[in-house]
Amino acid sequence: MASLTPQVTPQVTTQAATGTAPARGGRPRQRGATAARSRVWRGVVLVLAAVYFLVPLIASFVFTVKVPDQGFSLDAYGQIFSAEGFGGSLLLSLGLGVATIVLVLLLTLPAAVAVRLGAPRLRPVLEVVCTLPLVVPPITFVAGISTVLRWGPDYLATTPLYQTIIAVQNPDFPVVLVLAYVVLALPFAYRSLDAGLGAIDVRTLSEAARNLGASWPHVLLRVIIPNMRSAMASASFLTLALVLGEFTIARLLSFETFPNWIYRISGSQAQVSVAVSVFSLLITWLLLLALSSAGARQRSGS
Amino acid sequence: MNSARVEFRGLRRRFGSTVALDGLDLTVEPGELIALLGPSGCGKTTALRCLAGFEQPDEGEVLVDGADITRVPANRRDAGMVFQSYSLFPNLNARDNVSFGMRVRKAPAAKRHARAQELLELVGLPSVGDRYPHQLSGGQQQRVALARALALEPRVLLLDEPLSALDAKVRVTLREEIRRLQLSLGITTIFVTHDQEEALSMADRVAVLRDGRLEQVADPATLYDRPATAFVAEFVGAMNHLPGLVSGDGVTVLGQTLPVEGPSPDAAQADVLVRPEAVLVTPDAEGDGIVMVSSFRGSTARLRIRLGDGTEVLADVPGHDSARFAPGTAVRIGLVERPVLVSARSETGAAAAVPEPDVV
Numbered sequence: 135m136a137s138l139t140p141q142v143t144p145q146v147t148t149q150a151a152t153g154t155a156p157a158r159g160g161r162p163r164q165r166g167a168t169a170a171r172s173r174v175w176r177g178v179v180l181v182l183a184a185v186y187f188l189v190p191l192i193a194s195f196v197f198t199v200k201v202p203d204q205g206f207s208l209d210a211y212g213q214i215f216s217a218e219g220f221g222g223s224l225l226l227s228l229g230l231g232v233a234t235i236v237l238v239l240l241l242t243l244p245a246a247v248a249v250r251l252g253a254p255r256l257r258p259v260l261e262v263v264c265t266l267p268l269v270v271p272p273i274t275f276v277a278g279i280s281t282v283l284r285w286g287p288d289y290l291a292t293t294p295l296y297q298t299i300i301a302v303q304n305p306d307f308p309v310v311l312v313l314a315y316v317v318l319a320l321p322f323a324y325r326s327l328d329a330g331l332g333a334i335d336v337r338t339l340s341e342a343a344r345n346l347g348a349s350w351p352h353v354l355l356r357v358i359i360p361n362m363r364s365a366m367a368s369a370s371f372l373t374l375a376l377v378l379g380e381f382t383i384a385r386l387l388s389f390e391t392f393p394n395w396i397y398r399i400s401g402s403q404a405q406v407s408v409a410v411s412v413f414s415l416l417i418t419w420l421l422l423l424a425l426s427s428a429g430a431r432q433r434s435g436s
Numbered sequence: 437m438n439s440a441r442v443e444f445r446g447l448r449r450r451f452g453s454t455v456a457l458d459g460l461d462l463t464v465e466p467g468e469l470i471a472l473l474g475p476s477g478c479g480k481t482t483a484l485r486c487l488a489g490f491e492q493p494d495e496g497e498v499l500v501d502g503a504d505i506t507r508v509p510a511n512r513r514d515a516g517m518v519f520q521s522y523s524l525f526p527n528l529n530a531r532d533n534v535s536f537g538m539r540v541r542k543a544p545a546a547k548r549h550a551r552a553q554e555l556l557e558l559v560g561l562p563s564v565g566d567r568y569p570h571q572l573s574g575g576q577q578q579r580v581a582l583a584r585a586l587a588l589e590p591r592v593l594l595l596d597e598p599l600s601a602l603d604a605k606v607r608v609t610l611r612e613e614i615r616r617l618q619l620s621l622g623i624t625t626i627f628v629t630h631d632q633e634e635a636l637s638m639a640d641r642v643a644v645l646r647d648g649r650l651e652q653v654a655d656p657a658t659l660y661d662r663p664a665t666a667f668v669a670e671f672v673g674a675m676n677h678l679p680g681l682v683s684g685d686g687v688t689v690l691g692q693t694l695p696v697e698g699p700s701p702d703a704a705q706a707d708v709l710v711r712p713e714a715v716l717v718t719p720d721a722e723g724d725g726i727v728m729v730s731s732f733r734g735s736t737a738r739l740r741i742r743l744g745d746g747t748e749v750l751a752d753v754p755g756h757d758s759a760r761f762a763p764g765t766a767v768r769i770g771l772v773e774r775p776v777l778v779s780a781r782s783e784t785g786a787a788a789a790v791p792e793p794d795v796v
Contacts, residue, residue, distance in 0.1 A: 334526065335521055335522075335523070338519050338521050338522075338523045339523060339525060341488075341490050341510070341517075341519070341523075342517070342519060342523040342524075342525070342581075342584075343525070343536070344489070344490070344509075344510040344511045345488060345489075345510060345511070345513075345515070345516065345517045345585070346511075346516075346536050346537035346540060346584065346587075346588065347511050347512070347537050347540045347541060347588065348511055348536075348540050349511055352540060357525055360525075360527040361525070361526050361527050
């Protein structure tokens with residue numbers, strides 16, 4: 135999530151800055167002076183925001199490249215790839231991310247479409263349900279999960295239930311984290327998909343397709359999903375960013391995901407851990423670029 | 437293309453407390469274009485959606501060529517539909533939109549494309565195949581939607597106010613073209629509209645609906661000249677209700693005695709129904725009437741005239757004469773000598789000048 139904030143917040147600040155312009159532009163005679171003044175203020179806000187976000191980044195970077203008594207060195211970045219556990223934890227986090235994306239889309243997309251077409255009155259209910267995870271603190275959430283996972287009386291040891299509980303905690307691929315992340319990602323995924331559905335006339339499009347002989351699965355796969363590509367891309371990105379940055383749940387359930395690995399090595403190799411943070415920020419930004427340009431291509435194509 | 441006979445039998449449908457269809461019975465003959473006309477909420481779209489399969493009637497059935505299709509799912513019905521809102525698939529170009537139905541039926545690509553091109557030519561858009569819906573104008577989009585609806589050679593064509601989102605000029609050309617196409621294909625067509633001009637100009641027969649019931653179904657001329665009910669008279673065109681005195685086969689209205697069309701009412705006091713274009717107006721300083729309002733419409737001008745006894749009369753005069761009938765002008769009015777419709781005295785009294793129908 136940390137990697138997300140620098141992306142989102144500059145937008146918010148520019149909006150806030152432009153928002154002041156119409157309020158001040160009331161009297162036409164002063165418009166020239168007002169515009170100039172609002173430009174200045176816009177600049178000030180931008181600089182402040184930039185300082186706020188860039189200083190920690192630059193500080194981190196300087197910390198990783200400046201070795202005491204030696205000066206500039208990129209050694210820390212070189213060590214990332216050879217560091218023990220780097221590849222494994224990064225792959226685990228990416229795998230968890232992909233699984234979470236698939237599952238959350240499979241859950242929310244049909245639900246959102248069905249509610250729009252069949253039961254519009256249930257939409258507020260679905261919205262509230264999907265927003266709930268934002269309200270529940272992760273620590274509460276994980277406390278509940280770990281209580282459930284620890285529960286397992288011996289007489290159940292041979293039952294499929296018990297074996298399932300064991301299986302979902304497989305440290306190679308902890309399915310329990312996927313389940314938890316699906317819940318955490320629900321608000322973001324649902325919002326993106328709902329906005330995407332709002333942008334197309336789902337009812338008319340699906341009726342037109344039905345009228346042309348398409349079955350319901352065909353409508354969903356050939357008509358709705360192709361027109362939802364950018365919404366699905368943004369849902370996927372938000373989910374991926376969330377999974378790559380999630381710390382609390384993975385930490386408390388003791389799975390070594392990427393953020394946990396960074397945390398662990400920060401104890402022994404401080405410089406490398408910060409280098410990894412900067413590096414992971416770069417990865418996340420690259421993923422964002424890739425996904426949003428895929429979305430943009432889709433928009434211009436349609 | 438063989439076309440089908442469509443029958444609605446006792447269709448009932450309610451949404452919560454509102455009754456959309458209240459026992460609708462209507463038969464559409466093969467090859468006919470029938471317009472379902474009525475104010476919003478009269479059930480015309482619900483009837484069409486019952487036929488398309490997007491709506492299930494609570495009671496009654498829909499028959500196509502005698503076969504009950506009420507429970508057949510929407511994707512297995514033999515009816516092409518054009519929607520009110522733009523309904524082209526945004527991710528497909530015009531050609532792929534038109535061939536969507538053939539693709540669902542797994543027709544080979546070459547055949548699909550050839551047929552799509554043929555249909556695009558049929559609707560007058562031979563060169564837009566590669567364009568996406570957002571690159572087409574509203575009129576073009578509805579043409580492509582029409583081509584798409586015709587692609588599977590349906591036996592019934594359903595048009596759900598397809599012109600209402602378009603601007604006036606495109607609307608008129610497109611409706612003429614739809615009619616030309618429908619006549620050449622001979623396809624049974626049901627056209628839902630709230631625009632009486634559209635209904636009268638395009639349809640073989642017009643069915644006027646009100647509160648989910650059929651008020652009258654007749655060819656446009658009959659509907660206009662001999663409305664079966666007061667509602668039809670007022671909804672289709674404007675109508676004056678003038679106080680008249682019935683005696684035998686004649687009725688005296690505004691000092692003129694005219695023959696009565698159809699059955700005479702029993703009461704001597706009656707309302708005489710007169711179209712604005714059947715009211716003759718001449719400027720006359722001695723005249724009984726005063727022009728209150730004049731609204732110019734190009735080819736005609738509609739005058740609202742108040743008579744000495746307080747009766748208000750709507751009259752149409754040619755547009756080029758409108759300058760002679762500025763508000764405040766004193767006029768004399770007469771009625772065209774022809775049989776008139778007479779109805780029992782309405783509750784609203786004599787001066788029931790009808791509101792402008794275009795507003796509905």
